[in-house]
Amino acid sequence: MAAIETFYDVMRRQGITRRSFMKYCSLTASALGLGPAFVPKIAHAMETKPRTPVIWVHGLECTCCSESFIRSAHPLAKDVVLSMISLDYDDTLMAAAGHQAEAALEDTIEKYKGNYILAVEGNPPLNEDGMYCIIGGKPFVEQLRHAAEHAKAIISWGACASYGCVQAAKPNPTRATPVHKVIIDKPIIKVPGCPPIAEVMTGVITYMLTFDRLPELDRQGRPAMFYGQRIHDKCYRRPHFDAGQFVEAWDDDNARKGYCLYKMGCKGPTTYNACSTVRWNEGVSFPIQSGHGCIGCSEDGFWDQGSFYNRVTDLTQFGVEKNADQVGMAAAGVVGAGVAVHAAVSALKAAQKKSQSQPSKEEV
Amino acid sequence: MVVQTPNGFNLDTSGKRIVVDPVTRIEGHMRCEVNVDDEGYIRNAVSTGTMWRGLEVILKGRDPRDAWAFTERICGVCTGTHALTSVRAVEDALGITIPENANSIRNIMQLNLEIHDHIVHFYHLHALDWVNPVNALRADPKATSELQQAVSPSHPLSSPGYFRDVQNRLKQFVESGQLGLFKNGYWDNPAYLLPPEADLMATTHYLEALDLQKEVVKIHTIFGGKNPHPNWLVGGVPCPINVHSTGAVGAINMERLNHVSSIIDKCIEFNKNVYLPDVVAIGGFYKNWLYGGGLSSQSVLAYGDIPENANDFSPEQLHLPRGAIINGDLTTVHDVDVRDPEQIQEFVDHSWYEYAEKGKGLHPWDGETQAKFELGPNLKGTRTNIEEIDEGAKYSWIKAPRWRGNAMEVGPLARYIVGYAKGHEDITEQVTGLLRTMDLPVEALFSTLGRTAARALEAEYCGRLQKHFFDKLVTNIKNGDESTANVAKWDPKTWPKEAKGVGMTEAPRGALGHWVRIKDGRIENYQCVVPTTWNGSPRDSQGNIGAFEASLMNTKMERPEEPVEILRTLHSFDPCLACSTHVMSPDGDELTTVKIR
Numbered sequence: 001m002a003a004i005e006t007f008y009d010v011m012r013r014q015g016i017t018r019r020s021f022m023k024y025c026s027l028t029a030s031a032l033g034l035g036p037a038f039v040p041k042i043a044h045a046m047e048t049k050p051r052t053p054v055i056w057v058h059g060l061e062c063t064c065c066s067e068s069f070i071r072s073a074h075p076l077a078k079d080v081v082l083s084m085i086s087l088d089y090d091d092t093l094m095a096a097a098g099h100q101a102e103a104a105l106e107d108t109i110e111k112y113k114g115n116y117i118l119a120v121e122g123n124p125p126l127n128e129d130g131m132y133c134i135i136g137g138k139p140f141v142e143q144l145r146h147a148a149e150h151a152k153a154i155i156s157w158g159a160c161a162s163y164g165c166v167q168a169a170k171p172n173p174t175r176a177t178p179v180h181k182v183i184i185d186k187p188i189i190k191v192p193g194c195p196p197i198a199e200v201m202t203g204v205i206t207y208m209l210t211f212d213r214l215p216e217l218d219r220q221g222r223p224a225m226f227y228g229q230r231i232h233d234k235c236y237r238r239p240h241f242d243a244g245q246f247v248e249a250w251d252d253d254n255a256r257k258g259y260c261l262y263k264m265g266c267k268g269p270t271t272y273n274a275c276s277t278v279r280w281n282e283g284v285s286f287p288i289q290s291g292h293g294c295i296g297c298s299e300d301g302f303w304d305q306g307s308f309y310n311r312v313t314d315l316t317q318f319g320v321e322k323n324a325d326q327v328g329m330a331a332a333g334v335v336g337a338g339v340a341v342h343a344a345v346s347a348l349k350a351a352q353k354k355s356q357s358q359p360s361k362e363e364v
Numbered sequence: 365m366v367v368q369t370p371n372g373f374n375l376d377t378s379g380k381r382i383v384v385d386p387v388t389r390i391e392g393h394m395r396c397e398v399n400v401d402d403e404g405y406i407r408n409a410v411s412t413g414t415m416w417r418g419l420e421v422i423l424k425g426r427d428p429r430d431a432w433a434f435t436e437r438i439c440g441v442c443t444g445t446h447a448l449t450s451v452r453a454v455e456d457a458l459g460i461t462i463p464e465n466a467n468s469i470r471n472i473m474q475l476n477l478e479i480h481d482h483i484v485h486f487y488h489l490h491a492l493d494w495v496n497p498v499n500a501l502r503a504d505p506k507a508t509s510e511l512q513q514a515v516s517p518s519h520p521l522s523s524p525g526y527f528r529d530v531q532n533r534l535k536q537f538v539e540s541g542q543l544g545l546f547k548n549g550y551w552d553n554p555a556y557l558l559p560p561e562a563d564l565m566a567t568t569h570y571l572e573a574l575d576l577q578k579e580v581v582k583i584h585t586i587f588g589g590k591n592p593h594p595n596w597l598v599g600g601v602p603c604p605i606n607v608h609s610t611g612a613v614g615a616i617n618m619e620r621l622n623h624v625s626s627i628i629d630k631c632i633e634f635n636k637n638v639y640l641p642d643v644v645a646i647g648g649f650y651k652n653w654l655y656g657g658g659l660s661s662q663s664v665l666a667y668g669d670i671p672e673n674a675n676d677f678s679p680e681q682l683h684l685p686r687g688a689i690i691n692g693d694l695t696t697v698h699d700v701d702v703r704d705p706e707q708i709q710e711f712v713d714h715s716w717y718e719y720a721e722k723g724k725g726l727h728p729w730d731g732e733t734q735a736k737f738e739l740g741p742n743l744k745g746t747r748t749n750i751e752e753i754d755e756g757a758k759y760s761w762i763k764a765p766r767w768r769g770n771a772m773e774v775g776p777l778a779r780y781i782v783g784y785a786k787g788h789e790d791i792t793e794q795v796t797g798l799l800r801t802m803d804l805p806v807e808a809l810f811s812t813l814g815r816t817a818a819r820a821l822e823a824e825y826c827g828r829l830q831k832h833f834f835d836k837l838v839t840n841i842k843n844g845d846e847s848t849a850n851v852a853k854w855d856p857k858t859w860p861k862e863a864k865g866v867g868m869t870e871a872p873r874g875a876l877g878h879w880v881r882i883k884d885g886r887i888e889n890y891q892c893v894v895p896t897t898w899n900g901s902p903r904d905s906q907g908n909i910g911a912f913e914a915s916l917m918n919t920k921m922e923r924p925e926e927p928v929e930i931l932r933t934l935h936s937f938d939p940c941l942a943c944s945t946h947v948m949s950p951d952g953d954e955l956t957t958v959k960i961r
Binding site for chain 1: 383384385386387388389390391392393395414415416417418419421422426427429430433434437438439440441443484488489492533537540542544545546547548549550571574575577578581582584585586587588589590591592593594595597599600601602603604605606609610611612613614615623735737745747748749750751761846847848849851854925926927931942
């Protein structure tokens with residue numbers, strides 16, 4: 001068995017020129033929001049780091065995370081799979097099945113103990129001895145524990161692995177349980193969303209390969225670089241919110257003008273994700289741009305927060321909802337003053353909300 | 365001992381038992397066991413759905429306008445199709461009609477999914493059953509280029525240099541020793557029949573298709589904001605149209621329409637230049653491997669989809685046909701009524717659920733189920749370490765739906781057989797054209813290969829339909845209609861106290877139905893019967909085997925310990941296990957914890 005080769009080796013062997021390689025590094029740097037100073041650092045990392053084996057397991061899920069992953073435009077999914085990582089087990093895409101698939105898993109664990117990344121899509125159900133999800137005749141939770149034991153780090157893809165998602169919505173009949181409540185002795189990076197944005201998924205992997213360390217995580221274990229701000233903070237329709245210009249009914253004149261969807265239940269004000277900046281499918285759009293409010297799919301327990309069409313109610317304690325109506329009415333008159341006051345209040349209250357809500361979520 | 369099933373299959377369990385778990389390159393989790401005789405022929409087949417999520421339990425007590433989002437998460441591969449079925453079910457229950465533009469946009473999104481899903485299925489889930497990427501290393505790039513130009517003269521990517529580059533990349537990948545997804549594949553199995561040049565061409569298209577599919581879905585992104593899992597709306601579609609005035613940048617405007625149009629053209633090009641020619645070329649080398657017909661020659665079912673006009677689901681108005689064929693009689697296509705309690709019923713005698721009355725079949729509106737995980741006396745292994753399952757008892761998380769008591773196959777092949785039998789113009793033309801090109805009789809349709817070919821034909825047809833509905837949308841806008849949503853009954857106060865409805869679609873994998881009961885503005889009961897529930901069904905109370913099981917019967921395995929043939933045939937259905945195995949109606953004790961919000 002040959003030693004693990006470096007990412008740079010692989011790229012060069014594939015006929016990629018040094019010049020193209022450096023261009024790739026600089027694109028990676030800008031994709032990660034890093035300045036030009038980081039380009040040589042990325043290049044150095046790529047030249048010296050081995051291709052990291054990845055084991056990708058699937059519990060109770062709908063495979064939307066895998067589907068999202070293959071939508072990645074920069075880097076392309078084919079380049080990730082052929083050149084950046086070695087995807088040694090993934091039951092959705094691998095050629096082998098049954099015993100040969102299980103052998104591939106065992107072989108990878110044995111050969112790369114402590115050096116592989118475990119990517120988890122979906123979650124284990126714990127009711128019925130775990131037999132609501134069976135792999136190789138056994139409960140999925142056993143495969144998860146087994147693969148986790150020698151993993152270097154774990155990526156919890158999507159809302160299922162991070163928080164439980166739809167099968168864990170009340171009453172959670174299978175007791176679907178997020179990964180961090182089953183595996184407690186490994187570093188876990190949560191990449192929530194239903195699904196996460198493709199370039200966020202490949203961005204997280206690329207970051208880990210490039211810098212050989214976990215990304216900076218917030219208190220919930222999410223990469224701060226992609227989940228540090230609310231959709232509302234960077235929404236291109238935010239000026240309409242601040243000006244009190246709201247969609248009042250589906251397909252009304254205001255909807256056709258692209259006004260704010262807050263009154264239609266948009267969860268952008270309470271949802272931490274990169275949708276309004278990175279956007280979806282190579283930046284083509286994101287839910288709000290296509291006329292529907294955010295449903296908050298990257299937040300813990302978003303299925304159980306009332307209808308997707310109810311206004312965000314836990315903002316009322318800060319007076320935002322009241323303000324929205326008042327400013328809406330006042331807008332025709334003194335827009336300028338209302339905007340300034342309202343914007344300031346929102347910013348202040350947002351900061352309060354962030355600091356107040358996070359510790360409680362940690363305790364879950 | 366040989367047992368004959370009522371639907372005509374002779375099951376013999378005396379041969380060697382082969383277990384495949386996990387079945388890979390599918391959506392979700394599945395297990396398959398077969399008995400193989402001394403000659404290597406499969407004489408008994410057992411398919412087990414190995415996951416359950418209980419989404420209907422979770423839906424109880426929720427706002428019906430939210431149901432599309434929950435049911436959309438049944439499956440992220442056929443993303444959107446459950447959402448569409450759900451909004452149709454709720455609209456049916458509440459008597460909500462949708463604007464013409466919403467019908468066109470929904471059709472474009474649904475057709476877009478069919479195309480995307482079929483392409484990804486063929487290249488990324490199914491191709492490795494026919495194509496050997498390792499053998500591609502032996503190909504002559506120049507000969508590959510000639511092959512490409514012969515099978516598809518208008519595909520621009522066909523130079524010897526292009527294939528040489530791909531081959532080099534593949535060579536270095538294989539030589540690295542880190543085979544990744546190709547690890548432990550069955551690359552020296554004699555079941556692979558392609559010459560190296562065809563292997564190289566198809567492997568190259570595996571990569572091309574991977575690049576293309578991320579473009580295809582952008583239609584979902586434009587209308588629904590993201591993919592996977594775009595957004596939908598009861599009463600229409602959420603994206604407003606504004607092509608003339610101030611604020612158009614926040615709506616479907618000229619730039620958005622142009623973007624959609626260019627993607628539609630890309631789909632048509634790819635299907636014409638790559639997908640269909642590949643299926644014909646690859647199929648040509650396997651045309652003597654006509655195993656896998658299963659139920660397709662006797663009983664197939666389609667609900668129909670893609671209504672030409674908004675709110676009209678009568679069969680003659682649907683572009684994808686509706687109908688049922690039983691007993692192999694193609695001269696009679698029965699109409700299908702999903703509201704009739706006598707037509708569609710689900711059985712659980714061999715599924716991990718229980719009914720109050722044993723052996724009974726229940727219509728989805730009256731579904732009654734409780735999960736019950738128990739294994740039969742002939743199990744080998746333990747409760748949490750199943751070595752060999754006992755199919756004489758309960759053995760799957762999938763229920764057994766039946767149409768008038770018959771086990772049915774659904775999916776692209778079922779749709780195409782129904783369409784062919786009904787004389788559907790486009791479908792008949794495609795089918796006869798393909799059979800002529802490949803010099804095959806019509807019976808060849810009833811096979812694994814037929815299933816795979818029907819999917820490719822359907823992708824091509826859906827590409828044309830996508831364009832049709834785009835033109836229709838633009839014409840309607842030109843005529844002054846920009847409406848996309850009907851909000852007259854958006855407010856729950858306008859709803860009746862009690863209502864029930866049903867929504868139907870043709871998902872990529874086949875007939876999909878959602879049945880909903882609404883009471884006091886909340887979901888009282890929600891049931892889904894999905895394509896893989898039909899195809900992956902276990903035995904029923906009469907002993908009829910399901911479509912997966914039937915399709916594996918009497919297939920010759922080159923090497924029984926290497927399940928190439930089993931994968932090939934199972935994959936031809938494009939199994940979707942997360943879809944099939946979430947079904948449970950709300951009778952369990954757990955429900956006491958549901959609170960009306």
